[in-house]
Amino acid sequence: MDIADVIRDRRTIRQFSERQLTTDTILELLEVAKWAPTHGLREPWRFICAADEKAKEKLSDRIIGALEEFNRYKWLPGKIKEMYKKKLMQIPVILFVVVKEEKGKLKREEDFAASCALIQNLQLYGWEKGIGMIWSIEDTLCGNRTFCDSIGIQKDERIAGMLYMGYYDRVPKAKQRTSAERKMTWL
Template sequence: MSIAQTIRERRSIRAFNRTPVPQDLVLQLLNDAVWAPNHGLREPWRFIYVGSAEGREKLAALTLEASAHLKRVKLLPSKLKEVMRKKLAEIPANLIVVMTEDKNEHKRDEDFAAVCCLMQNMQLLGWEQKLGMIWSTVDFIRSLVFRSGLGVREGERIVGILHMGFFDKIPKPKTRTPAEAKLVVW
């Protein structure tokens, strides 16, 4: 499969089957993904992998605790919160991508861009292996409860969570605006 074909065919996957995601596969993909361009070869990333049943349960509970203040969660009946917790715990694997935040704003922006490149690399590499992912940047990842629960240190930020798993159905593609419509030529 060509790179262009992989880019065009990759989809965000929200529905995973129950096939476990081997940790060694995730590590293999990460070892290729870290070849993302990064200024000064600072490699401003680190990763938290959650793949065991116990880890997924802890992450689901932490997610609900960290999002409890959100109006859309606070108003949910307890039965729906339990359904939500169970659904979160059923995601076969999660990769939390953490970035070191440089004090220099310019370097921080460069590092953020590099981490985003790494995350896209990860999604494309996973797609080649029939491993689906969705990149989550929900607001609670910035909460102190969530950060401290995961061991994210001061001077670091969570860029996103890659929820991942194998899948049975590929979503239909959505149209994209042609580049010509957004291109300005001087």
Template sequence: MSIAHTIRERRSIRQFREQQVPVDLILRLLNDAVWAPNHGLREPWRFIVVERNEAKVKMADLMLASLSHLKRVKLLPAKLKQLMKHKYSQIPANLIVVMREDKDEHKQEEDYAAICCLIQNFQLLAWEQQLGMIWSTMEFIRSPLFCQGVGVQANERIVGVLHMGYFDKAPKPKSRTSAEKKLTLL
């Protein structure tokens, strides 16, 4: 499979089979993904894998508690909140991608870009293994309650949570605007 084919075929996956994702597969994919470009080889990333059942339930509780101040969550009936908790705790594996904060704004921006490259590498590598995921940047990743609950340090921030698992069906592709329509020549 060519890189271009993998890039065009990869989809965000939200529905997963119950099949577990082996931690050694996640590590193998990460060991390739860390070859993402990063200025000065600072390697500003750290990873937290949430795959044990009790950890997934704890993470789902932290997610909901961290979002509870939002009007759209606050007004949900308790039964719907329980369904959300159940859905999130059934995700086969979660990879929390953590970034070391830097006081230098320019370095911080470079490090964020590097981690985004790493995440895209990871998604493409996973897709080749028939492993799908969704990259979540929902508000909970900035919540001190969530961050402390999953072990993020004071000098770190979460760039995203990759909810992942094996899947049966990929969504149909949506069209993209051609580069020619977005190109300015100087």
């Protein structure tokens, strides 16, 4: 498979198979992904990963606790919270890409962009290996200071991406993309 095929064929995967990702596979994916362009070779990222049952259980409790801070989630019945926790537990791996927040705006934006490039590399290499992902930066979690503190995110860091990762059995249909020509302004 050439790179153009990998780019065009990659899909967001929401249904994972029961096949587990090993820590060696996770590290292999990150070893390739780290070759993303990074200004000044700052490599501003680090990773937090929940891959085993105990870690996912702890993370699920923290996610539900963080969501309860919001009025719209506070009064959810226990059954719904348990269903949500069960769904989270079925995700083979939950990986956070954490980026240092520099004080200067330019460095901060460069570092966030570099971390996003790393995430795209991760998705593309994962796809080539039969591993799918969802990339989320949902503010109710990624922007929630209580949640961030609970998983060890420092005050000068932020989440660039929360990735649900795993092998998949079924590939969703491609959705139409707008042509580059329609998006182009020639000077």
